[in-house]
Every structure is written in C-alpha cells, then in structure tokens.
Amino acid sequence: MNAAKVVNINAQGIYYRELNESIHQAVRNGQKEIILEQVNGQRYIADGLSGKDVKITIHGTAGNDLAAFMDGPTIEIFGNAQDGIGNTMNAGKIIVHGDAGDIVGHSMRGGKIFIQGNVGYRVGIHMKAYQDLYPVIIVGGCAQDYLGEYMAGGLIIVLGMNNNGSWPIVGDYCGTGMHGGVMYIRGEVKDFQLGKEVKIFELDSKDKKNLELYVREYAQDFSLNAEEIIKERFFKLIPYTHRPYGKLYAY
C-alpha cells in the first residue's frame, strides 16, 4: 500500500461534523485510506460516503449511525461500535473487532457488516435484498431480541462464539415479521424465541455453500479458523411466507 495515500486523523475531542468533513474532504481529494485514531463516540462517520476502494480504519469506540447510507467504502473498527451502524447502507463493508450496539444494519440493502463480538437489539431489522444488492450481517457472538425483525431479504449469520452456553445465541422474537432473506444460526434456537413468521430448517447443500462462502470471508477478516466455525451444527431460519400480514385484513 502506498503510504502517501494514507491519511491519519486523531479524532480526540474533535466534533463529529468537523471529523466527517475531513473524511469527506480526504475522499474528495482522492485519498483511499483514512485512519482515525482515538475515536470516542463521534457520530455519523462515513455517512453517505461512496467509493468502493476507500478504506477507513477506526481505533476507539465508533459512535452512532456510523456508515448510514454508505455506498461502497470499507470500515474496520478496532473497538466497539455503538448503535445504528450501517443504517440503510447500500454497499461497502464494516468490520468490528468488538461488540456492536442496537439496530445494526437497519434497513440495510447491500454490503456486509462483520462483528466479532455480541450485538444488541433489533439487529438486521428490515434488512432487504434487491437484485445484486445482498446485505450480509455476521455476528461472532450472540444477538439480543428481535434479530432480523421485519427482515425482507439478505443474510444474517450468528455464530455464538465465546459463549459458554448460559446465554441463548439469539434473543426472543427472532425474525418477527420476517418475510424474506435467511438466517443461519450456529446452535439451537427454541421455538418460543421465534417470531410467528419464521420456521427452523436444516441447512441444505445450497445453504451450506452460501454459509461457507461468507464464513470464510469472515474468518479471514478476524484471523479465525473457518473450518472450526463451520463444523458446528447450523440451523436455518426462513419465513413461512412473503406475505406475513396478507390475512390480517377484512377485505
């Protein structure tokens, strides 16, 4: 990598508006790699940013709504991420070496969000795929309630790693209102944890291929052994119908 192309920004005490302007400025100037040091809670990092080959590295705790409406860049966070990352994201990738908060990937339409640790509530809510836009969220740890709520497309994988079994791998109401897409859960999900609209299946060969494809990429990003991850039993969650509320009304 060309060192001259790397922009270093120490974010300590910098207001988000200023910080983001410098990021956008750098990208406008053709910079491809930006490293942010000492980030602590600054919001909206890389919102609306486009550029497939742009890479932003963040050290610290990334603030809310990181990468909202983002369309292409890759963001790697060494630290935890707060709420709302990848909100309505179109393309790009977010790698979190840590935990992430609630509503990860809200209405996300494309791109990938890989999280090493746990995530909060309502992750992947209203995520949807469209044509070649295929959003993928992989959670290394566990997820809390309402995972994949209203999910209309895309893929969520929960690996449940570093969990000694006392926490369920996903919370309750998993897949409530889900009407598209698929979840692969590495471990058992109890029926009561599921939303009314989803059903558990074994993975078929196509699923396995799909799973492997993404898990390998994930493992590579976090220097993990993909085989170790894949060899465990996964379950597939898919919705019963594309029309969960078709019969709700008196026509």
Added chain:
Amino acid sequence: MVKTKYLIIGNSIAAVNAVEAIREIDRHGSLCLVSDEPYHTYSRPLISYYLGNKVEEEALLYRPDYFYDLNKVQAFLGDKVVSLNCREKQVVLEDKTYIQFEKLLLATGGSAIMPQMPGQNLAGVFTFTTLDDAQRVKKFIATHQVKKAVVIGGGLIGLKVTEALVALNIQVTIIELADRILSATFDRTASRIIERALKGIGCACLTNTTVKEIRQGEEDGRVGSVVLKDESQIECQMVIVAVGVRPRVDLAREAGISLGRGILVDEYLKTSVEDIYAAGDAVEAYDLIAKMPRPVAILPTAAKQGRIAGYNMAGGRKVYEGSIPMNSVELAGIPTISVGLTDPAMLADVDRRNSLEIIQDYRERESIYKKIVLEDNRIVGVILVNKIDRAGIYTGLIKDRVDVAYFREYLLKDDFGLLSLPREYRKHMVIGQGIEI
C-alpha cells in the same frame, strides 16, 4: 405535330396513376395521353361486375369525368400509336398525328391470350379483358339468350366471368388445364373450397382437361358445344376464353426497346431508352417473392408503377422496389385473398421450397381457411378464405420482411392485429409519416 412534355400511351391504371403523379410535381407541363380504346378511364377489373349487372356503365369510370381537365391532359382516345421513334422522341398515331414528347410512358398493358383451336372464330367465342369484350359478351347474351356457357381457364378472370354469368342465370362449366382451379394463386385446399362453392351455385369445374375444339351449333356460325381432350362434348351457346394475358409489347419491340417477357425496366421504371418509361401489365419488373423479374399483372402493381414512373418522369427520383403478387377476389360469396407465395409447390427451387414453413388454420365446416407460408421466420405468402379482415397486415409484414418469430403464435388468431406486433414496429406503423406497401 403536337409537342408535349409528357406522353403516356395507355389509359388504364398505370397511365392514370402516372398522370396524377406527374401532376403532383409538375402542375403545368404539357401532357398527352393516347389510348386505342375510345373510353374514359375505366377500370378493367370492373368489367365482370358490369357484365353481371352489378354496376352501371358510368360506374366503370376509374376517375371522375373531369379527370382530364383537372389534370390538364390532352387525351387522344380511340386512336392508336402506330410507331415510336425513340431517337426523334416522336410517335405517330393511326390518324397520322405526330406527337413530339420529352418523356414517354409506355402503359400499354396486356392483351388476352387466345390459344389456337378449331372453332375459335365462331360467334360466341370471346376473350374478356376490355370493356369492348364485356360489351360484346353482354350484347351476345342479350341477343342470343345464352343458357349455357363454357369458360376456358379457371384463373381469376375466368372465375370472375363465371360469377357474372351465373348472376345472369347462365349455367357455366369451367374447363381448367391444371388439376384445380386458381392453381396460380391458391393451394389445393383453397381451390377445393372455391370449387365446392362454385358447385353450390351450379357451376361445374372440369380440371385436368382442355378444350380441343369448339363446335358450331345448330345455327350457322355460332357456338354450339365444346369438345374436350377426352372427346367428351359439352353443350353451350357461348365460350369465354380466359387463359391469361400477355404484355403488349409490339410498339416497344418495333422501337427497339429491350424486352424480356415484358418491357424491361430499371428500378426507376425506365426502359433501355433514355426518357422512356414503362409501367403496368406490359412491364417485367422484379418479383419480390419469386426473387426474379417477371410480369406481375395485377392492379396495385400497375398503379404503383404508374405512380413511380410518373413521378420519375416529372423529375422525381423514386425507386420501385418490386412487386408482390396478390389477389383479392370474392367468388360465390366467399371472399378470398392471396398474397405472395401461397404454395411451396409453385417454387422450382427445391432447396428453397424445402426451407419453407407453413402454419395454417382450416375450419372446413365454415369454409374458413388461413394459411401462412414462412421463410426464415418471415412471411412470404398468405391465403385467406372467408376470413379476410385485416389481411393487409400480413401483406405489410411480407413487404417489410418482419421477423415474426416472437409472435408467430398469434398470426392465425382471429383477433390478430397490430397489438401482436413488436411494439417498435407497431409504433413505426402507427406514428410513421405514411405507410408504403
């Protein structure tokens, strides 16, 4: 000596259309027209209707009676051109009038073929191409109370005459050399439908046979019967010979203009001689379906050629793309239309014949028959019997060589229409400036 800018020999469809085309471009250039028939612009196909009393004589007019005035035409009617001097650009009429022209159109049309056979000169033997013919037949029928007639030739003219005669309560026997009537335009199925219908109105069709001799009847010098190849004899008081027409090319031949089976023309309908054009039945032009030059003696072709020739004579530059043989005729109450190559058997080229595809819909009970001949996913021929509405859409597809692969399943549907055509083509048709065919 008459000097004229434009001279047209002929007074039928090609000639009239040429006049109109010239006048579209040149309102004032002097224009002379010579015809050996003494009539205003009458429509030859109408003579069978005239014979059958379906139209009055006045209705035969192809153009209103003020046509010559309107178009400033000096018409020499009932006068014949006896010679044409290409070098001098001059013609001589029978009455010794000399006409000097700048541009000449030969629209001399065709003349009926009269095969040689004994008794051909008896009274009551007629050909049927001109108004004079029709009037003669009409008069003969009236004078001699014809009850039975034989029509030699089961082509379109023969059948139209037959229909007229039937309308006059004459019992007709059709004698056709081929194995079926309308063999030049129809296939076997279509022919059979018409034969059956003709039988229904009391006509007999004798095929695979020919008249060997026409015999005199009881009265001197008049037809009494015909003898066929197989020696059988058919009683009749009248014989109409309708075995076809051939281009009238005598004048052209004498003037040294190149000829094939008809007058040879280039794509601008110019003959081998500068400033001399030819159009109509006299011409041998390119047949788009047969893919070779040949005379296509049909009315729309004559009109089109006349228009284009006239247009080019007046200084325009329009190309005649070629002819597609087609016919629309209603026989025994059954409307029929045939366009292009309707029967692969007609093709001499075996490879091409084998490459053709046929789709058809035959509803025997209703006498409905639709047939489409495809070559390389393009329509090359159509037969429609008893269901001819919107036939021109097929004609258009033939002419525009439209690939029908994507909608061929719709082609035979009764509601086949523009909506079945590709959107762009359809739009072009509907929105385009004008549509040519």
Added chain:
Amino acid sequence: MMEGLMSEQMYIADKDYRVPSGCGVSGIMNEAGERFSGEAIMCSIALMRERSNGLGGGFAAYGIYPDLADYYAFHLMYETDEAKRQTDEYLRAYYTIMHDEPIPTRKIKVISQSPLLWRYFLKPREDVLAKNPRLSEQDLVVQTAMYISGKIKDALVASSGKNMGIFKGVGFPEDIGEFYRLEEYRGYIWTAHGRFPTNSVAWWGGAHPFGLLDWSVVHNGEISSYGINRRYLQNFNYSCSFFTDTEVITYLFDLLIRKHELPFEIVAKILAAPLWADIERMPEEEKEFYQSLRIVYGSALLNGPFGVIVANSQTMLGLNDRLKLRPLVAARWGDFIYIASEESAIRQICPQPDRVWMPRAGEPILGRMRRNNLAKDPLSQEATAEVFEAGREEEGL
C-alpha cells in the same frame, strides 16, 4: 393541614405541557463508597452533548455533605425573594434549620439567568412528629417537598435527601456542572442528565434529575403510560406537580421500595414487567409470583421507551423498558460501576473498563454499597459487591 396538600384540585387532567423528552444519561458509582470529584461525571455527560439540546442538564451527587449527613439537605430554587420568605417561614414551622446558605455557583457566560439557589440542612421538629404519630420523618419530608413545590409560588425543591444533592438547571449539562462548581464536590454516586425536551418552557425546575428524599432519577425516553401511573400514585397521596415522567418514576420507586418495602430486583420486574408469554414459560411457582406482580401492580408498569438511572444513598440502578427501546450501556472497573446511554460516555472517563455490556430489556443494573452505612466515613467500610442481573449468573451480554 397536611391533607390539604393532597386536595383533589391539584390533579388537573394530564396537561398538554407534560414534557416528552429525549436525553442522555450517565451514572457512576463506587460500590466501596469511595468518594470522587464531580469532574468525571461532567466529562462523561459532556461527551453525549448530541443527546441534549441545551434546555436542561443536571446532576445528582451522593456523599457530598458528610459533615451534615444527619440532616435532610434541601436544595431550593426560588424565582422571587417572596418565595424564599414564605418557604423559610414554612420550613421553620416543621424543622430546625441546622444550617442554610446559598448554593455556591460561578458565573459563566452561557448561563445568564438563574433562580435564587439555596440549600438548607434540616432536622424535623420533634413536636411536629409527636403531634402526628402516623407520620414518619420521611413522610414529613415528602410532604414538605410537595407542599413547597406545589403550593408556594415560585419555589421549588430540587432535592431533599440526606447527604446528597441535586444540581440542575437550563443549559447543557456540562455548563450546569461548571456553574454549580461540581468539581469541588466529592461523592460516591454521581448521576447526570442531558435533556432534550421536545419543548422548552425554560424552567430550571423542569430539568433532571428529579429528586425526593434521597431518591434521584435521570431518565431518557417517554412514558406512554404516564397518565395511569400518575393516577395510580395519587391513590397513595403522591401529587405529581411537575408533570414529568421522571417525577412519576421517582414516586414509584419511593412507593414500591420505601413504603411497600420491595427489593429493587422485584421493583424492576414491576416497572419493566416480563411479557405474559415469558411468564407462561416459567416454572409454576415463579409463574404465580410474576402473575401476581403484574395483576397487583399493573398500573405501575412503565410502558413506552425508557432508559433510567435511579439512585438513593445505597444504590444506583439502571433500567431499560421491557422492549429495550432506549440505549443503556454498563461497565465495571474495580469498585466502579458505570451506566450511560452510550459506551463512549463511559470510555471517556474509563478508557479500559474490566467489562462493558449492554443490559437486556427490563434487566436492572444494580450497584449497591457493600455496607449499609457510609455516610460518614465510607473509606472504613467493608463492602461486598453485588451486581444483580435478572437472575442470570453469567454476565454475558
């Protein structure tokens, strides 16, 4: 006379000026009772400036008056001198004023106007208590606070607990902190609030935390059940004169913990009750217990989004609503327990905590003093830490 305070005319139907507000909250507690300066909490809440809009900020601090720890510390806000005069007179009727003084502030640019801020250290008069045998000391304090806030024009009790105080006002919280010179105080629990009211009756009294006795509540969210919660409290003679969700939460804690003597863990299960579907899955005995809780305390259920930090002199509790509609993050570092709306607000003052986690819906984060008394000398106390997490041993998420 006391009954008069509770007269029905106080209870105007839900006024439209009840202020829905969003906010940021933060809390720090040293479970060993070790006191530390207010700087940390100011620093933490300041980081979440985006969550507030300058129309309210405030702090609650415990352990700040060790020398006067036996007396009820009343923080008063006066708009007029007349209000102070009436209040003084009223207080003297029921209390011995051990000490009183203006609350020290410093002039800062962004806070141009403030009410008259005064603090009193009070001892209830024996004769008053003797005259009303059914009235406990604490009841008296509650009624005093309510009377002053509700009846005396332009006077407002910000806090009324022992060895604690609430410092609040109109402004961003860090400015409020600076104004009150909080870096000069030392306490073992600090909570803070940055307010984002949907309106701004620029009113110092409307700021958070809300306090009663030694309760303080900072809160983020809007309680959709406010109307019934308030009417429920009225049954128990709480007058809700501030028209804020926070006030209602405070009274609910006071009612359920002080009066009904329920433990925090159970109160959490009343305020953020488990769903019936969850209760259905419980073992029979537990099921019956939770059913009873919901049946009896249905009107105390806090419905709607909230993330709240409640403290009293022994405890700091963080609690989310039952659907977890508001953010709350917790962390521990040694004897310290941290609760905040955002992780960054914790990391700002504790960059490398031992553990950071997001509590689940309705799952209380509880920090408790290791021994029941530290008011005087917290350093000498032996303490045991206990973090309660909804019956789940493992901390996990």
Added chain:
Amino acid sequence: MAKVPIAPDFIVERDKDKCISCQVCCRMCSNDAHVYDRERDQVDTLSGRCVGCHFCENFCPTGALTVRQNPSQIRQNANWNQQMLTWVAKQAETGGVLLTGMGCDQPFPIYWDHILLNASQVTNPSIDPLREPMELRTYIGRKPDRLELAGGSDQGKGARLKNKLEKQLVLQTPILFSAMSYGSISLNACKSLAWAASEFGTFYNTGEGGLHRDLYPYGANTIVQVASGRFGVHMEYLKAGAAIEIKIGQGAKPGIGGHLPGEKVDEEVSRTRMIPVGTDALSPAPHHDIYSIEDLRQLIYALKEATRYEKPVGVKISAVHNVAPIATGVVRAGADFVTIDGLRGGTGAAPTVIRNNVGIPIELAIAAVDSRLRQEGIRNHASVIAAGGFRTSGDIIKAIALGADAVYIGTAALVALGCHLCQRCYTGKCNWGIATQDPFLTKRLNPTIGARRLVNLLRAWSLEIKEMMGGMGINAIESLRGNREALRGVGLSDTELKILGIKPAGEAW
C-alpha cells in the same frame, strides 16, 4: 348463522330504454359489477360489487346509469347504523381488521367552516389582484433569528451578509402535493403530480415509495421521503430531491405503519422500492432507529451528513394531542420544516378504526403548533407545512392565517385526477387509475391530462387566494402568515377560540 351476502352499499340503476348494450360499463368496471349477457344482448348489474366510484356512470355514453346509496335501511337506531352492521358482519366473516382508504369521513367539526375571513372597507384599501402585484412566493426552510452584516458604511452602503441563508425551497404558491408513494398510487399519478409541481413551481412528495427513474428529471421539484421502511432510499435518491422529509406519522393513521400488499409490487414498483416483485412492503409503525426525540435528531443529522448539508430536512408528524410540544421538539432536533398532518389526511390504506378515531383536526394543530413555536421563540427555525383535508382555497388561506407557511394537498389533488372518494384504494382496483398498479387501470390516468388538471387547480386556488388577500388589502402572503387578526370564529366555544387564537366574529381589533 348461514352465510348471507352483505347488503350492497350502492344500487346501480340502469335505464333499460337508454342502455344500448355497448358494454362500456362492463369493460370499465374493475369490480365486475356490470356483466354482459350475450344471449339476451343485455347488460346486467350486480350492485353488490359496486364500490361507488361512479366510473361507469361517468362513462356511460347514454347516461343510462345512476349509482345511488342503497336506500334499504335497518330499523332506525340511533346507536347502530347500517354501516356498523356491515362492519360487524364482515369481521365476523373474516376475523380481520377493517381497512379503508382516504381521509376520515366522520362528522367531526370542520373548523374551517367556522372561521371567517376579513376584508377591507374604507379605512384601508382593498387591492385588485388582477392589476396589482400579488405575491404568493413562499420559502420553506430554516431561517436565522437575525441577519448579521459585514462591512458597509453606517448607512448600510456596501453591506453584505455575513452568512448565507440555509437552503430553502421556493414555492410559487403556498401549496404542495402531499406524500403519496409510487406503489400506493400509480406511476401515472406520480407523473401527474411531478409534472404539475414542476410546471407550477412547487413540490410534490415521493412518499415512501422511492423515486421511479422516470421521475428523476423532476428532482428539483421533489421532496423525497424517508419513512420507516426505507424503501428505495439510497444516496442517489436522497440527492435527487430538493429536500428530504422524514415521515414519522400520517394524519390518517397516526402511530400506524403501512403495508403495501404484495400484489401491488409489480416489476416497476419493485425496481423503485428495491424489493422483490410480489413481496409485501412493510413500513413499520415506528422508525426502528427512532424511539425518542434525540434519535430523530440523530436521523436528521445522519441525513444532513450524508447529503453534506445541502438539502433541507423536514419531519412529518401526525396531529395528535401533544402535537405542539412534539413539533417544537422536532424543530429543536434540527428539522428545517415540520409537516403536520391532520385527522382528515388521506391514506391509501388504514385500519378504519384508526382512521376514524385517532388524531386531531389540523386547524387546531396548526394553531397550537404555531403558538407554541412562537412562545418558545423558535418559529423562525423551521417552516410549518400543514396537511390533511384542505378542500378549497378558503381552507388554505385560513391555514396560512392561523400560522402555516404552506399546505400540502393530497386528497384534493387526487380528486382533480378523478378520484371520487370511494375509499377503496387498498383494493388496488381503482377504476380511475390512481391507487392501483394494475396495468389495465393505470393507463386510465393520462399524466398529460392529470398534470394539466393539477396545474389548473393550483392556478385557480392561487387566483382565489390572491383575490381574498386583495380583499384584505394584503399583497404579499407573508403579511397573512400567522395573521390571526384576519380570522374570526363563528359557532365556536371559548376554548376552541382560545386554542385557535382567534376572536369571535363581531369582535373588532
């Protein structure tokens, strides 16, 4: 109980003498209420299928058809009416939620009809709008409380602005077209709105339907909406519009999300919303990233950040009990305009019980919000756009005098496009080609005609507003905005007058 048909709402009468069996009605009715019987060469009508859209009546070339309310009545009952019976029967049959379309049709007071306008007499002159300048131009967006000047002499010569104003939307008339999504309405309806907005110099709103590629050219007159489903929301979309509106609530169904049924999601809707063909498009009730006011601020600023502060960002809320504080909160959260949608605001589909029972009239909401914003000194910080049931220019001018900057019209615009308020938008069978994606029906709305009619409506209403302003001696709309002295109430209680902030008729200045 035996399964019995529910009594028809309408009776379609056919004059046999006039009917020529031309079958226009059969071809046109999407509900198949008219059926041709070939054997008898007669058209029969099945009234039970009629929804009362009057399309057949309008199209019958001989005027043989009349659609009437079914005169059949149950025994008079002040408590139960025919409609309630029908509702119960339907629900007993299906176990489902009753759906309806368009705005609330219940007989709540319409305050517009109790507010009267002023006119000049003698003491100040009225203005003839036909001859004299009459300005309706309106700017929507955040305005600073004061301007700071830089440079210039004492007399102000050469002074210039220290700061530029933030981006504003310029309206040639204070009327915009409400959010109606492509999906709930047809593309031709969207085109009509877009073309008209662009021609007249105002704005239309995409609703939560994404922006069809055919509509990108009208971006300068488009307000793009970001709602809870985030359908079709991406950077290109956000940048395409002139402004962004976050939809929190809708007057017809406050607190409720929306479901675009899968059958309305055809190829084009799918492409525009960026969801697969045939799947339900579910818009949740809340934005799941907004559970509190500071979350709203977060989204506002996420959008501003994403669009680099180039687009005004507004927020649409329903008029509910607490609308005034909510609106102030929205303004404080950074919204550049607040849209308030009243009780009578329209919808493509809403549970009937919600539409009929939730929310408050827009008149009171405008007054409350405007008053509150002024009390708090932040009225300048955002524009207020009112929506929900504006029927005439009279309603609009009153709304502006109460304090709105501009109004959104939805139902009125649809009526201009042919809508007869049959309230069956949710069936997707709109005969008028508006609330449907059925290709048989959508083509019935020719956007050229649609746009022309909308422009005509805007023109007519603008002229009327000018006439009324002229009558009051006002020649610029800003002099009317919030000018409640121009209004007087009749037949209103003191409380209502107080909330509206107007005096009773008969009381002078």
Added chain:
Amino acid sequence: MKRIVIHEEYCMGCRLCEIHCLVQHSKSKQIIKAYKGEFPKPLPRVLVEEQGYLSFALQCRHCEDAPCLEACMTGSLHRDAETGAVICHEDKCVGCWMCIMVCPLGVIARRREGKKAASKCDLCAGEKIPVCVQHCPNEAITFEER
C-alpha cells in the same frame, strides 16, 4: 395535414371512440337510434385493438403513399383535396376488398349488410375534430398537425 395521433399507453379500452364513431356514421346520428333502430347496422370506422391490458384505437392513418388508393380498382377510394384524408366513395365501391388486402394497418372494414362496401375513417368530414378524438376521455387519441 391534421392526423389522429395514437397514444397507446393511455388507451383504456373503453371503446367510446367506436361508439361515437358509429353514431357519427349512422343515418340518424342519435346514439340510441343508431344502436337500436337502424338497418344496415352502422359500423364504427375506428377499431380498438386489445390484447391483455394493451389496447389502442386505430383508424385509417391517411397514409401519404396510401396503398389502398393504389389498390382500389374502382377509384372509390380517393384523397380529399382539401383535408388530405383518404375517403371512400361508398356508392362507387363494389367490395372487391383489394384495399383490405393492402392496408398494412387493417383499418378498412367490410360493410356486409346492405350494399357491400369498404368502410373506413373519413376523419368525420365536416367535424372540426373527429368524434373519436372528441370523445376519447383520456386523450389516447389526439388530432394534430403532423
């Protein structure tokens, strides 16, 4: 010349054009009479084609190089010198259907009741705007100079 322009995407298939065309070309010019009391039954000269949801009203385009004019053997089809419209002189027509054979749009109909004749659009000679255009509720056909 002024022509009828077709906007296919807005044709709703109501066929009011056909109905009004029929009336216009009836003897009485009164809709109910035209439908209920005339023989021969008047024919519309505009044809609405329908296939699925696609439809459009098609009538003679009055082509510049009209093939029907060339194919007409009686001369009954002619171009109106004033309007440029291709008109059929129905009295003169003998019903040979040559025009039908060549019309690529298929817009000439056969009148079979009474006298056989080709029946085609005459642009409502005498009307400023052809009635089909006048009555098209959706401007799916318009009359424009083209």
